[in-house]
Ligand code: SF4
């Protein structure tokens with residue numbers, strides 16, 4: 001089974017905006033990811049069976065500080081070890097989370113013409129959010145709102161820098 005992809009999910013070292021609900025503060029999110037990572041290291045899953053055991057140690061609804069318990073930090077990136085990119089194309093998230101979910105920003109982005117998409121990518125780059133800020137802003141659609149506000153400001157001849 002394939003999953004829905006957006007280039008926006010890969011920006012800023014990976015977005016985790018749809019890997020939780022009602023996110024608390026950035027610090028609480030970081031703590032949850034640290035704890036998940038230490039549980040992952042302790043179990044050190046290598047095989048598919050072991051990864052599924054890691055996944056199934058908690059129900060999908062049993063979040064940690066609003067964050068999915070599968071979300072970990074590896075090589076300076078926040079990632080899901082069940083994602084097909086980590087498992088030679090095998091999607092171990094199936095049945096655990098909605099692999100076809102797209103946030104409002106990604107949905108709208110997919111309908112834009114190329115030149116508008118390029119502007120948005122440049123806008124994100126110029127804003128330089130770290131991956132947690134980026135994820136929160138994607139989840140709340142606030143980057144999308146900021147972008148549209150700036151772009152549509154009357155009399156504005158705003159163009160991305162560079
Ligand atoms: S919040 Fe949006 S951009 Fe981020 S991972 Fe989910 S769908 Fe992708």
Ligand code: SF4
Pocket residue numbers: 018019020068069070071079080081082083093096097098
């Ligand atoms: S299983 Fe992976 S992709 Fe799905 S919500 Fe959890 S961390 Fe995110």
